[in-house]
Amino acid sequence: xxxxxxxxxxxxxxxxxxxxxxxxxxxxxxxxxxxxxxxxxxxxxxxxxxxxxxxxxxxxxxxxxxxxxxxxxxxxxxxxxxxxxxxxxxxxxxxxxxxxxxxxxxxxxxxxxxxxxxxxxxxxxxxxxxxxxxxxxxxxxxxxxxxxxxxxxxxxxxxxxxxxxxxxxxxxxxxxxxxxxxxxxxxxxxxxxxxxxxxxxxxxxxxxxxxxxxxxxxxxxxxxxxx
Ligand SMILES: C[S@@+](CC[C@H](N)C(=O)[O-])C[C@H]1O[C@@H](n2cnc3c(N)ncnc32)[C@H](O)[C@@H]1O
Numbered sequence: 131x132x133x134x135x136x137x138x139x140x141x142x143x144x145x146x147x148x149x150x151x152x153x154x155x156x157x158x159x160x161x162x163x164x165x166x167x168x169x170x171x172x173x174x175x176x177x178x179x180x181x182x183x184x185x186x187x188x189x190x191x192x193x194x195x196x197x198x199x200x201x202x203x204x205x206x207x208x209x210x211x212x213x214x215x216x217x218x219x220x221x222x223x224x225x226x227x228x229x230x231x232x233x234x235x236x237x238x239x240x241x242x243x244x245x246x247x248x249x250x251x252x253x254x255x256x257x258x259x260x261x262x263x264x265x266x267x268x269x270x271x272x273x274x275x276x277x278x279x280x281x282x283x284x285x286x287x288x289x290x291x292x293x294x295x296x297x298x299x300x301x302x303x304x305x306x307x308x309x310x311x312x313x314x315x316x317x318x319x320x321x322x323x324x325x326x327x328x329x330x331x332x333x334x335x336x337x338x339x340x341x342x343x344x345x346x347x348x349x350x351x352x353x354x355x356x357x
Contacts, residue, residue, distance in 0.1 A: 133279065136243050136272040143266075149217060149238055152264055155306035156218035161197060162304050163221075165340060170200055172335040173259055173290065176351040177201045179331065180255050180288040181208035183353075188254035189213070191247065191280065193239050194261020198225030198232065201257055206231040210255070213247055215239060240269070243276045251282040259290040260349075267297040267311040274325035281356040287327060291318060293334070293348040304341060315350055327354035 156163075177200065180190070186209035192202045195214030202225060206212045212232035216222050222236040235247060239261065256277050262270050277287060294312030301310055313321060319329055331353035338346045 133243055133276065136240070136276055139269060139272050140240055143269075148266075152308060153217045153219075155303065155308045156196075156216075157220040158306055159304050160220050161224055164197060164199060166304055167337075168340050169337075172333060172337070172349050172351050174200055174204065175333065176259070176288045176290060176353065177204045177257065179353055180257055180286055181205050181210065183286055184210065184255050187211060189248075189252065190255040190257060191215070191242075191253045191277075192232075193242075193256060193258040193277065194264065195225050195234060196221050196259075196261075198229040198234070201259055202232045202234075203229045205257070213253075215242065215247060216261075239265075239273060240276075242280065248280060250279050251285075253280050253285060254282060255286045255288070256281060257288045259288070260292065262289070263291050263310050263312055264308065265311060266309075267313075270311065271321055271325055274322060274327070278326045278356055283356060285356045287352075287354040287356070289322065289352045289354060291350050291352075293318075293350050301345070318350060318352070322352060322354055326357055328357040329353070330355050 189211045190205050192214040195202050195216050202212050202214050214234040215237050217238055219236050222234045225234045292312050295314050297311050298309050300307050333351045335349045337349050
C-alpha cells in the first residue's frame with residue numbers, strides 16, 4: 131500500500147464532504163471534551179512512554195491533537211518539539227492557547243500525505259490518540275502507512291484506539307453525532323503490522339466516561355516502532 135493508493139482512496143471517496151460533519155461536531159464540543167474524559171491514566175502513561183523513549187528535542191507529530199491536553203503539553207513539557215494537527219478549527223484554537231510551547235495546524239490528517247507538515251522521515255515520533263478511529267475502516271491502513279512514511283527509521287508511534295468491531299458507525303457524543311470505526315485487538319495488531327510497524331508494547335483500560343452521553347469503552351494503547 132503506497133502514497134499513491136492513499137491518493138486513489140481520497141479521490142474515490144470525496145473525503146471533503148465526509149469530514150464536514152466530524153469537524154462541525156468537534157467545533158461544537160470544544161473544551162467539553164475534557165469534561166467527558168477527565169481520567170486519562172492510559173493516555174498519560176502512553177504519552178510518558180513516547181516522551182521518555184525519545185531524546186529531548188525530538189520532533190513529534192500529534193495527529194488529531196484535540197485540545198492539546200494532556201498529550202501535546204506533556205510532550206512539550208518533556209522538551210520535545212511538538213507539531214499538532216486537527217480537523218477542527220476550535221480544537222486548534224484551544225490547543226494553541228493551552229500549549230504555547232507547541233505549534234498547531236488546522237487540517238485533515240489525510241492531507242499530511244502531501245508533505246505540508248514534513249516529508250518522509252521527518253518525525254522522530256508520532257502520537258495518534260483516538261483520532262484514527264474517526265476514519266472509515268478502509269482508510270485506517272492507508273493512514274497508518276502514511277504515518278509510517280513520515281517517521282524516520284526506528285521512529286516511534288503511540289496509537290490509541292477504542293476496541294470495537296464497527297465501521298464508520300454514527301454514535302451520539304456530547305450532544306452531537308460523530309462517526310467512529312474500530313477493530314478487535316487481534317485485528318488491530320495485524321493492521322499495524324501490515325502497515326510496517328513492530329508492536330513493542332500494549333495496554334488496555336476499561337473506561338467509563340464522566341458523561342452519560344458517551345458509552346463505556348475499552349481503550350487500547352499500542353507502542354509501535356517503524357520496522
Ligand atoms: C476523540 S478526539 C481525541 C483528541 C486527542 N487526541 C485526545 O486524545 O485527547 C479526536 C480528534 O481527532 C480530530 N479529527 C477527527 N478526524 C480528523 C481528521 N480527518 N484529521 C485530523 N483530525 C481529525 C477531531 O477533531 C478530534 O479533535
